[in-house]
Amino acid sequence: MRQFFRQTLNLLAENKLHSxxxxxxxxxxxxFVMMVVMxxxxxxxxxxxxxxxxRTVYMSRGHINNVDxxxxxxxxxxxxxxxxFDNCPGVELATWSGYLSESTVSMPGGNDKHRFFTNDVAANWFDMFDYDFIAGKPFTEAEYD
Incomplete structure (x- = not known):
């Protein structure tokens, strides 16, 4: 084993650029291989x-071809x-989301306008995804309705 390390060090010393x-x-x-695997x-x-x-299948937005x-x-x-997707055999849970949209909000009588983004989701959204809330809670079916 000692000889192996001596040979390795000698090879490194002999040709530094190649080594x-x-x-x-x-x-x-x-x-690179680690990044691909990760x-x-x-x-x-x-x-x-x-x-x-x-266990999830994702579907992209729909495309409608009209007769004309x-x-x-x-x-x-x-x-x-x-x-x-309701009553579709083999589907345990199906949920949907809309597109991200931007709106503005301000306090009544105030001039400060702030932008915020919303994304419409189904009532069962929080049954499908596990979010950790820092504050607040997910909405319920009654609040959604």
Whole structure:
């Protein structure tokens, strides 16, 4: 074992440029492979708020082709979503969300306007996703209605 380390140090001392390139190349390759594996694991892992990601199917917005040849691509609202996915065999839970929209708000009689963003979600949104609230609580079905 001692001889192995002596040989390694002698090789490093003999050709510093070649040894440096090999060491740096090996380190970069290992880091790249680790990043690829970590990226895949983070995308597929069951992490909060998507604790059931491995059992979840995501659907993009709807696309409607009309008989006259025109089309419409504005997404799917609550009514068509419920018509498609309520009582669908094999589906344990289905929820939807709208698009992020921006609005302004101000106090009555005040001149300060502040921007805020909203995203419409279904009443069962918090049954699907696990959020940790710092303050407040998720809305209930009665509050949603």
């Amino acid at each position: 440096s390139i090999v060491i740096v190349g090996t380190a970069v390759t290992m880091a 990226t895949f694991d983070f995308r597929a892992a069951d992490l909060a708020p998507e604790s059931n990601r491995s 040849g025109t089309n419409h691509n504005s997404g799917m609202g609550k009514i068509p979503f419920d018509a498609l």
